[in-house]
Amino acid sequence: MASEKDNLKALLRGFYDEAEADAVERDIRWADDAMADWPRPTPEPQLLARIKARVRGESLRRRRRRALVRALSSVAGVAVIAVAAYHVFRPAPGQAPVAGPLLPASTWAIEVESDARLEEISAELDELADSMKELQIDVSAPDSDGTIGQDVLDDEATMSLDDFWKG
Amino acid sequence: MDQEPSLEQVIIDCRRGSDRGFERLVDMFASRCYRYFYRLTGDAATSDDLLSELFVRLCEKIGSFKGGSFEKWLFTIASNIFHDHLRRQYRYRRLLDAKVLEMRQDHPPARSNDEAMDRVEKMLRRLDDDTAELLMLRFYGELSFKELAEIRSEPIGTTLSKVHRGIKRLREMLGEERG
Numbered sequence: 272m273a274s275e276k277d278n279l280k281a282l283l284r285g286f287y288d289e290a291e292a293d294a295v296e297r298d299i300r301w302a303d304d305a306m307a308d309w310p311r312p313t314p315e316p317q318l319l320a321r322i323k324a325r326v327r328g329e330s331l332r333r334r335r336r337r338a339l340v341r342a343l344s345s346v347a348g349v350a351v352i353a354v355a356a357y358h359v360f361r362p363a364p365g366q367a368p369v370a371g372p373l374l375p376a377s378t379w380a381i382e383v384e385s386d387a388r389l390e391e392i393s394a395e396l397d398e399l400a401d402s403m404k405e406l407q408i409d410v411s412a413p414d415s416d417g418t419i420g421q422d423v424l425d426d427e428a429t430m431s432l433d434d435f436w437k438g
Numbered sequence: 439m440d441q442e443p444s445l446e447q448v449i450i451d452c453r454r455g456s457d458r459g460f461e462r463l464v465d466m467f468a469s470r471c472y473r474y475f476y477r478l479t480g481d482a483a484t485s486d487d488l489l490s491e492l493f494v495r496l497c498e499k500i501g502s503f504k505g506g507s508f509e510k511w512l513f514t515i516a517s518n519i520f521h522d523h524l525r526r527q528y529r530y531r532r533l534l535d536a537k538v539l540e541m542r543q544d545h546p547p548a549r550s551n552d553e554a555m556d557r558v559e560k561m562l563r564r565l566d567d568d569t570a571e572l573l574m575l576r577f578y579g580e581l582s583f584k585e586l587a588e589i590r591s592e593p594i595g596t597t598l599s600k601v602h603r604g605i606k607r608l609r610e611m612l613g614e615e616r617g
Contacts, residue, residue: 318489
């Protein structure tokens, strides 16, 4: 009963004087009893069954709609990611896509430069080898004891190596 | 033994979309809501429709229930549905000519044969719509004065005084009948 929810006495004292509050409280209690005594119309069981069926249908419809919304959201999410990825990775306007090397051009430049240097070193080494051959020939030439030839060879070799390290 | 779940549990079930939860909610509140509609419309068929509409709307809105008094929330929806019905009826009445109205008065909608029930209805008809609705919310909705005031967005003193005036009027009418 509604009056049980209210602290009627305290509530009414806030608006009426004591005598008036008592009278109002009596009227409200009378109405509570009268309403309880009056016949209470009740819904037919068939009506309740119909309402339950309608609510079940509505609930099912809502569940389906939610599932559809979820599926559409997923699809929309994937589409957004795809579009974003396309915009991030596509070439700038007017720039044709280049099927170039995967490594940056600078790497190739370094290698080309290294090759040129290598050739230069190889040439110097060949030159050194030729000098050595000539000296060997001199050494193998008939000499008194072969020591002079050996010294010359050592000096030549030292000079060549010095030239080599000087570049 | 299968224990009856609490109202809180039923509401949680409903929010999860459980059919059983909604069925329990219908079992718990259909009678009180039906009385509220029946007393205000005086028509069984209209009350059936309004009750059905109430539970469908409840099913749609259960997710927006933020806690607090469920009865207050439920009867706020019931009251809105009743007011929508009144507005529809008002428009309908405006469309009808005097002849059709006359015919409706000659053939009123089927009602309960219960004499006592007719008496209550007659008394409620003699109250203004606002007071009648307030009394029905109070007694069938079992709402406290604070909840009633909140639903109607008016000071609690105003609600209290309107309810008291309505009750006094009912007492007078009963006195007149007896006297």
